Amino acid sequence: MSIGTGTSTHIIMRLQLDVEVFSFGEIASCISAGGGDIIGVDVISSSRTQSVRDITVNVHGVKQRELISELLPKLKGVKVLQISDRTFLMHIGGKIETALKTKIKNREDLARVYTPGVANVCTAIADEPEKAYSLTIKRNTVAVISDGTAVLGLGNIGPSAAMPVMEGKAMLFKQLANVDSFPICLDTQDTEEIIRTVKAIAPAFGGINLEDISAPRCFEIEERLRQELDIPVFHDDQHGTAVVLLAGLLNALRITNKKIEDIKVVFTGIGAAGIACTKILLSAGVRNIIGIDRQGAIHRDVHYENPHWNAYAQMTNPDNLKGSLSEVIVEADVFIGVSAPGILKVEDVISMAKDPIVFAMANPQPEIDPEIAEPYVRVLATGRSDFPNQINNVLCFPGIFRGALDCRAREINEEMKVAAAQAIASVVTDEELSESYIIPSVFNDKVVERVREAVVKAANQTGVARKEPRV
Ligand SMILES: NC(=O)c1ccc[n+]([C@@H]2O[C@H](COP(=O)([O-])OP(=O)(O)OC[C@H]3O[C@@H](n4cnc5c(N)ncnc54)[C@H](O)[C@@H]3O)[C@@H](O)[C@H]2O)c1
Ligand SMILES: O=C(O)C[C@H](O)C(=O)O
Ligand SMILES: [Mg+2]
Numbered sequence: 001m002s003i004g005t006g007t008s009t010h011i012i013m014r015l016q017l018d019v020e021v022f023s024f025g026e027i028a029s030c031i032s033a034g035g036g037d038i039i040g041v042d043v044i045s046s047s048r049t050q051s052v053r054d055i056t057v058n059v060h061g062v063k064q065r066e067l068i069s070e071l072l073p074k075l076k077g078v079k080v081l082q083i084s085d086r087t088f089l090m091h092i093g094g095k096i097e098t099a100l101k102t103k104i105k106n107r108e109d110l111a112r113v114y115t116p117g118v119a120n121v122c123t124a125i126a127d128e129p130e131k132a133y134s135l136t137i138k139r140n141t142v143a144v145i146s147d148g149t150a151v152l153g154l155g156n157i158g159p160s161a162a163m164p165v166m167e168g169k170a171m172l173f174k175q176l177a178n179v180d181s182f183p184i185c186l187d188t189q190d191t192e193e194i195i196r197t198v199k200a201i202a203p204a205f206g207g208i209n210l211e212d213i214s215a216p217r218c219f220e221i222e223e224r225l226r227q228e229l230d231i232p233v234f235h236d237d238q239h240g241t242a243v244v245l246l247a248g249l250l251n252a253l254r255i256t257n258k259k260i261e262d263i264k265v266v267f268t269g270i271g272a273a274g275i276a277c278t279k280i281l282l283s284a285g286v287r288n289i290i291g292i293d294r295q296g297a298i299h300r301d302v303h304y305e306n307p308h309w310n311a312y313a314q315m316t317n318p319d320n321l322k323g324s325l326s327e328v329i330v331e332a333d334v335f336i337g338v339s340a341p342g343i344l345k346v347e348d349v350i351s352m353a354k355d356p357i358v359f360a361m362a363n364p365q366p367e368i369d370p371e372i373a374e375p376y377v378r379v380l381a382t383g384r385s386d387f388p389n390q391i392n393n394v395l396c397f398p399g400i401f402r403g404a405l406d407c408r409a410r411e412i413n414e415e416m417k418v419a420a421a422q423a424i425a426s427v428v429t430d431e432e433l434s435e436s437y438i439i440p441s442v443f444n445d446k447v448v449e450r451v452r453e454a455v456v457k458a459a460n461q462t463g464v465a466r467k468e469p470r471v
Helices: 024-033 062-074 107-113 117-127 129-135 159-177 191-204 217-228 236-256 272-283 307-315 346-350 370-376 397-406 414-426 446-461
Strands: 009-018 037-046 050-059 078-085 141-146 180-185 207-210 233-235 264-268 288-293 334-337 357-360 379-382
Touching (some): 009 062, 024 050, 141 159, 141 191, 191 217, 207 397, 217 233, 217 272, 233 397, 236 357, 236 414, 264 272, 272 307, 272 414, 357 370
Parallel strands (some): 141 207, 207 233
Antiparallel strands (some): 009 050, 009 078
């Protein structure tokens, strides 16, 4: 399966060139005719007769890449040895590794980090289990756990295919918040087995980040683990997303000057993210939310097999609207998509109220192509990093876990989440706020620090902190 991103990407073409025959001008014209731009040329090897070169080319989609790959071999003296995509190259062998804090230089070191010295440390922990926090990786380490059932918007692609996303989350934890983490993808989709397994591996970890586990199983898995473990358990697709969404919406409403209690919000995708996002907006004061899943608006006149939808119908849709997205979205102020690609049409956006806010957050393909939607909306956001206004849980999970680990929080509660949302929103000042800047960038170094501070404060206020954090 190939993801047509619709945006540019770099490919590296390794060419074997017959020195007597080839013409670089012809190669350049051919790449340009295929719609690519040459970014760089590296000579890999050279002899009197042959030269092997890597040509890095910027292309704007899969079709251009295919066209260039077809045209180049037709040139005289040119043989295409290999075409690699930079994204794939960054994944070869995985994206993370274990690093040592101290090197074992001699026998004395060996006897300390390993047998016999290590035995004394083990006994100390056996005598006083709390010491696991000071003498093992526990205090700074989170397990990133998935069963591969709702990987981005790709669906149930299984545990092995989920690994690149989980490795990516681990990279972000480390780079943004210096939290160590392990990506763990489980080869089971059985709720009880997942709960048992996570509980069994929990002693090594200071927190559990559940990721890309589909609804409705994710609700029970998280709830039971929260009750049965004494470390924070956080389903990122529910709560991380909800926190960042609330931050983005608070700032978008500053632009459109609409009051949170007056807006009509239409959601698509009433799964893990959709239900949690709805709940956070209700507690922030939104009164009119209508949720839409595959069969249309969720209302109170039917009984759903999914018990979460019956509960959802009770807390949303005050006018008990029925029908399709196109029918329900008329005069809505805000659209929030956590569902599937391409389901929002331009006509739907046109039918919204003045100054529409559209958050098309499905990954990797949003509910509407941003380029198509842009002329019709006041504020547009997606979950992706290649458009402005990235509403993605990456703005939340590193900082929220940094804070929770630092104050050794027992759990991550509602107050900590709302504090995190306000902290993220506050990074964008009044002077900076604009239609294309409602939410700070992932690379804004104020984000993690502000979220951490707000989360530690809320944890202290709600009595779930078990330690004064180091400053
Ligand atoms: N931007 C972010 O930070 C962020 C965070 C979490 C999830 N997401 C995205 O949101 C989407 C859902 O993720 P999830 O974890 O909630 O998955 P999920 O499987 O728990 O829920 C998805 C829901 O969308 C519904 N759906 C699918 N196709 C639909 C359609 N055509 N019309 C209406 N509803 C439809 C499904 O029936 C399901 O109820 C994914 O694309 C994911 O990438 C984005
Ligand atoms: O992984 C992401 O980019 C965000 C989110 O967790 C998702 O599942 O889409
Ligand atoms: Mg996810």
